[in-house]
Amino acid sequence: MQEKPILNVCNVFKHYQQVTAVDNLSFSVKEGEIFALLGPNGAGKSSLVRMLIGFTHPDSGTITVNLDARSYSAIPHHALGYLPEDRGLYSEKTLTQNLMYFARLRGVDKQIAKQRIDFWLNEFELIERQHDPLKSLSKGNQQKVQLISAVLHEPKLVLLDEPFSGLDPINQEKVVTFLAKLKQRGITVILSAHQMAMVEKLADRMLLMNQGQTVLLGSLAEIKQQIGVSAELVLRYETDINLNTLDADSSRLTLLNNNTIRIELSDAKHLNTKLIELTQLGTLQHIESKTMDLHQLYLKAIAQHPTQEQRQHGA
Amino acid sequence: MEHKFKQILLVAKWEFMQFFKWKQELLSKVIMLCVGLFIYFSQSGALFSPDKYVIAVPSNFSASQLPAPFIIEKRSEAVEVLIPMLENKQLDGILLPMNTLDQQQQFKLITVGKMAWQKEFEMVLSTHYSKVLAERLNITAQQIELLQQPITLVNSYLDTKIKSQEQQSSSTAIGVLVLMIIGIFMSFGQIFVSITGEKQQRVTEQLYACMSAQTWIDGKIFGQMLHSLKAMISTLISFILVMAFMQVILKGQPLDLSMINFDLLPWLGLFALLGIYMATAFMAAIASAIDDPNHSGKTAFMILPLLPMIIGFFIIDSPSGTFVEVLSYFPLTAFAVMPMKMALIDVPIWQTLIAIVSTLIGCYFTRVSAGRLFKLGMVMYGKEPNLKQMLRWALKEPS
Numbered sequence: 001m002q003e004k005p006i007l008n009v010c011n012v013f014k015h016y017q018q019v020t021a022v023d024n025l026s027f028s029v030k031e032g033e034i035f036a037l038l039g040p041n042g043a044g045k046s047s048l049v050r051m052l053i054g055f056t057h058p059d060s061g062t063i064t065v066n067l068d069a070r071s072y073s074a075i076p077h078h079a080l081g082y083l084p085e086d087r088g089l090y091s092e093k094t095l096t097q098n099l100m101y102f103a104r105l106r107g108v109d110k111q112i113a114k115q116r117i118d119f120w121l122n123e124f125e126l127i128e129r130q131h132d133p134l135k136s137l138s139k140g141n142q143q144k145v146q147l148i149s150a151v152l153h154e155p156k157l158v159l160l161d162e163p164f165s166g167l168d169p170i171n172q173e174k175v176v177t178f179l180a181k182l183k184q185r186g187i188t189v190i191l192s193a194h195q196m197a198m199v200e201k202l203a204d205r206m207l208l209m210n211q212g213q214t215v216l217l218g219s220l221a222e223i224k225q226q227i228g229v230s231a232e233l234v235l236r237y238e239t240d241i242n243l244n245t246l247d248a249d250s251s252r253l254t255l256l257n258n259n260t261i262r263i264e265l266s267d268a269k270h271l272n273t274k275l276i277e278l279t280q281l282g283t284l285q286h287i288e289s290k291t292m293d294l295h296q297l298y299l300k301a302i303a304q305h306p307t308q309e310q311r312q313h314g315a
Numbered sequence: 316m317e318h319k320f321k322q323i324l325l326v327a328k329w330e331f332m333q334f335f336k337w338k339q340e341l342l343s344k345v346i347m348l349c350v351g352l353f354i355y356f357s358q359s360g361a362l363f364s365p366d367k368y369v370i371a372v373p374s375n376f377s378a379s380q381l382p383a384p385f386i387i388e389k390r391s392e393a394v395e396v397l398i399p400m401l402e403n404k405q406l407d408g409i410l411l412p413m414n415t416l417d418q419q420q421q422f423k424l425i426t427v428g429k430m431a432w433q434k435e436f437e438m439v440l441s442t443h444y445s446k447v448l449a450e451r452l453n454i455t456a457q458q459i460e461l462l463q464q465p466i467t468l469v470n471s472y473l474d475t476k477i478k479s480q481e482q483q484s485s486s487t488a489i490g491v492l493v494l495m496i497i498g499i500f501m502s503f504g505q506i507f508v509s510i511t512g513e514k515q516q517r518v519t520e521q522l523y524a525c526m527s528a529q530t531w532i533d534g535k536i537f538g539q540m541l542h543s544l545k546a547m548i549s550t551l552i553s554f555i556l557v558m559a560f561m562q563v564i565l566k567g568q569p570l571d572l573s574m575i576n577f578d579l580l581p582w583l584g585l586f587a588l589l590g591i592y593m594a595t596a597f598m599a600a601i602a603s604a605i606d607d608p609n610h611s612g613k614t615a616f617m618i619l620p621l622l623p624m625i626i627g628f629f630i631i632d633s634p635s636g637t638f639v640e641v642l643s644y645f646p647l648t649a650f651a652v653m654p655m656k657m658a659l660i661d662v663p664i665w666q667t668l669i670a671i672v673s674t675l676i677g678c679y680f681t682r683v684s685a686g687r688l689f690k691l692g693m694v695m696y697g698k699e700p701n702l703k704q705m706l707r708w709a710l711k712e713p714s
Contacts (some may be wrong), residue, residue, distance in 0.1 A: 032620040053524055056694060082524035088517030104325050107318050149521070 381391020498543030590650030646677030
């Protein structure tokens with residue numbers, strides 16, 4: 001029997017006056033996985049996040065959170081660790097005061113809260129600053145404190161809106177480690193981010209949204225399959241080439257300059273045939289194999305996704 | 316439920332401690348004590364006051380001496396001769412008669428500058444001349460006293476509900492209203508800063524992930540209410556201490572608190588408590604809907620809870636009219652009007668109970684509305700809701 005997903009979003013719509021923020025969205029998140037929400041600004045990620053935390057409700061469709069043999073229509077407070085996009089804590093208060101307040105609000109015992117605060121401040125190398133006012137910390141360090149505040153009660157589900165924004169590469173790596181540790185503890189993580197390299201490293205599965213709709217959904221491998229690209233080859237010839245002489249389907253070929261082409265390989269079975277055809281174009285000087293990264297996949301998928309206007313005309 | 320209650324207490328404590336600066340509190344009390352001591356010592360003459368004030372009078376002046384600390388020196392020299400002595404501090408003042416005893420007494424007192432003892436000297440001089448006048452007119456001191464006494468008018472009303480002047484406790488009710496105004500002003504500033512400040516620090520969404528909007532607003536109202544009560548109690552204690560200081564220490568009389576009606580006080584206290592709660596909840600509701608405190612026009616609405624108090628002051632002259640009757644039961648005004656009515660007229664207990672129930676309903680409604688408007692403020696983040704939207708949400712949260 002298949003295990004019930006911890007989160008199930010089914011045919012959800014959300015409108016704000018004339019704007020459709022979420023348009024028939026369906027996906028599910030398995031317990032213990034890291035699930036990424038991707039999409040350009042205005043794709044509907046924040047609207048979705050707000051519905052997930054119960055801040056707003058879907059106009060139609062259902063959100064089901066399965067926890068402790070119960071079902072909820074949004075992530076319940078006790079099980080939620082949340083890092084909002086608009087973040088901030090009490091800047092005049094010290095790190096410990098801020099963290100203790102949020103831990104106590106979550107019902108964590110004072111002694112246990114102290115232990116966990118010390119542990120995470122140590123992990124983020126902020127223990128020396130624990131009695132400093134928050135405002136004396138850099139923006140990146142303040143963000144780390146906020147991340148800590150989201151997990152002190154050891155929630156079942158952590159929802160992080162742009163956890164990497166505003167962080168330098170070193171701190172971004174620290175957050176990656178932090179999230180990996182959460183996963184090790186069996187915590188389900190849902191994150192929205194624009195840093196594709198980080199998402200690629202972390203996410204088990206991802207949902208790419210555009211204009212409130214699902215564009216792609218699945219693991220990185222599944223997404224690559226959906227978009228029809230598994231890898232690409234870049235071939236450089238000694239002399240200029242003419243693609244018109246090619247018999248094969250040239251729709252997946254891109255002429256980068258007069259003597260260089262790029263070919264997207266969606267099906268490895270036909271690689272031999274294609275290579276034979278391509279060698280006939282001229283004398284090869286250099287061959288380079290490239291795997292399309294998430295960033296490129298993202299750009300490609302968004303470019304291919306029809307606009308709302310196009311969809312209306314199509315209909 | 317238990318966890319929710321703990322959350323309310325945590326928010327209330329956080330809210331209270333955020334504005335409670337014990338060093339400032341201590342400092343203000345020390346300053347008050349210093350002022351009190353200064354008044355005491357200056358009044359008792361230990362500070363600044365010399366032992367005596369020498370006043371030059373014409374040689375034909377009617378008295379040879381005046382009560383201490385004034386010493387009169389009869390001088391025959393012209394004023395021009397005496398003025399250098401005044402400048403050299405050999406004299407404290409020069410008294411010159413300006414007319415005869417047949418007319419109203421008029422004197423001119425020349426001093427170097429405005430002196431603190433001048434008022435006392437005027438009284439001493441006045442008492443002295445009353446005696447001189449009485450002797451001249453052949454009337455006794457008692458007769459003069461009778462002449463000076465004002466008339467007494469005892470009011471009697473056909474409306475039997477209105478208490479007699481001896482039974483009225485308007486000073487107690489006014490005192491409670493004044494204390495409530497102090498409490499509301501305290502809440503007004505702090506809850507505005509607290510809620511809009513948290514919005515600007517972007518803490519609200521984080522808080523919402525921990526608890527419901529209602530729990531958060533309940534804690535905030537409770538915390539701010541504690542501040543208001545602290546301000547009211549500390550004002551009351553200061554008032555009693557000042558009274559005790561003036562009556563017992565300065566005047567040497569026993570402490571007289573007869574102006575306070577202790578029978579009425581528990582009722583007034585209950586109404587004050589409910590009133591402060593409702594006013595704080597109302598202000599929290601308005602502050603929750605304010606997005607940008609520098610440009611919002613809604614701040615003015617926060618002063619509305621003072622309106623019932625103002626009405627309370629106005630009913631002193633007409634405590635038994637129909638208008639007052641209605642307002643004393645109306646949920647948003649009962650907390651201020653009913654106490655004043657109770658102080659001025661005989662109110663049956665059932666009327667008081669109706670006013671309490673009505674106020675409780677008002678408190679519940681404002682509390683729930685504040686929670687909903689806080690959520691509205693977050694839903695409409697970056698855009699301030701208009702009054703129509705606020706009213707719609709206050710009555711019912713849209714699904």
